[in-house]
Amino acid sequence: MAGSPRIGVLALQGDVREHAALLTGLGAEMIAVRRPEELDAVEGLVIPGGESTVIDKLSRAFGVQLPLRAAIADGLPVLGTCAGLIMLADTVVDAIDGQESFGGLDVVVRRNAFGRQVESFEARLEVEGFSGEPVTAAFIRGPVVESVGPRARALAALPDGRVVAVEQGGLIGLSFHPEITGETRFHERLLARAAERTAAAA
Ligand code: GLN
Numbered sequence: 001m002a003g004s005p006r007i008g009v010l011a012l013q014g015d016v017r018e019h020a021a022l023l024t025g026l027g028a029e030m031i032a033v034r035r036p037e038e039l040d041a042v043e044g045l046v047i048p049g050g051e052s053t054v055i056d057k058l059s060r061a062f063g064v065q066l067p068l069r070a071a072i073a074d075g076l077p078v079l080g081t082c083a084g085l086i087m088l089a090d091t092v093v094d095a096i097d098g099q100e101s102f103g104g105l106d107v108v109v110r111r112n113a114f115g116r117q118v119e120s121f122e123a124r125l126e127v128e129g130f131s132g133e134p135v136t137a138a139f140i141r142g143p144v145v146e147s148v149g150p151r152a153r154a155l156a157a158l159p160d161g162r163v164v165a166v167e168q169g170g171l172i173g174l175s176f177h178p179e180i181t182g183e184t185r186f187h188e189r190l191l192a193r194a195a196e197r198t199a200a201a202a
Contacts, residue, residue: 005194008033008042010068012058014050014083018179022187036067044077044170044194046187047084049140049177052111053096055087065102072104077170077193079186082142085166085173086111093146105173106149107166113144114175122181125156127165130185137164137176137183144175170197 004027009019011032020030023046033039045068047055059065072078072088080088087101089109114121117140124134135156145163148154155172156165164175170193178186 004029005044005191005198006031006042007191007194008038008045010034010045010047010055010059010064010084012062012064013054014048015177015179016048018177019046019048019081019187022179022184023191026184026187026191028191034062034064036064039064039067039071042076043198044190045071045079046190047078047080047087047102048179049082049084049142052083052086052092052101053099055083056100059087059102060100065100068102069104072102072171075170075197077190077197078104079172079174079190080105081174081177081179081186082140085109085145085175086143088171088173089143090149092143105166105168105171106151107145107173108147108149109143109173109175110146111143112141113162114139114142117141123158123176125158125164127156127185129155129189135178135183135185136181137174137178138180139164139176142175142177145173170194
């Protein structure tokens with residue numbers, strides 16, 4: 001019998017706790033992922049916001065970069081928020097020297113596209129496929145999606161047209177932080193993708 005879905009949060013650096021609380025609230029079993037063995041145990045993964053350069057370095061130091069790339073290629077559902085979107089992007093503009101991403105999302109993102117921490121802002125977004133209220137999105141030094149390749153699709157844009165949410169199969173990437181405004185629908189979508197994949201494998 002299926003128990004709670006096991007959802008990982010990549011816990012190398014960043015706002016792990018907020019995602020963990022949200023996932024637990026949705027009935028998932030949260031597993032902190034730092035090592036390949038922990039990655040093997042999860043049905044879906046959140047890559048939190050934080051600092052993509054640090055997440056990149058630590059993922060290599062912990063030996064989790066290559067296993068995570070393989071898991072993404074194998075169809076693991078992943079939700080990346082802010083720095084997590086940078087880590088999912090195939091191409092990163094304004095990266096530091098030698099910075100790598102996990103990749104998987106056919107998009108080009110630009111780091112720090114909305115300016116500095118003091119220029120953080122909230123916006124209301126209509127998201128494709130969500131019913132009910134618009135999403136209240138918090139932008140904190142987030143990346144913008146500069147272009148969406150043919151394999152990915154935009155889910156939401158700011159009023160000026162800049163794309164800030166994308167999806168490709170089981171991958172969801174957000175420029176903003178849903179976890180700090182009480183927005184649960186992206187995590188619910190991740191849980192749904194994880195359940196579908198687990199059912200298909202059974
Ligand atoms: N500017 C950060 C980076 O490049 C992302 C900021 C965030 O995740 N809130 O990783």
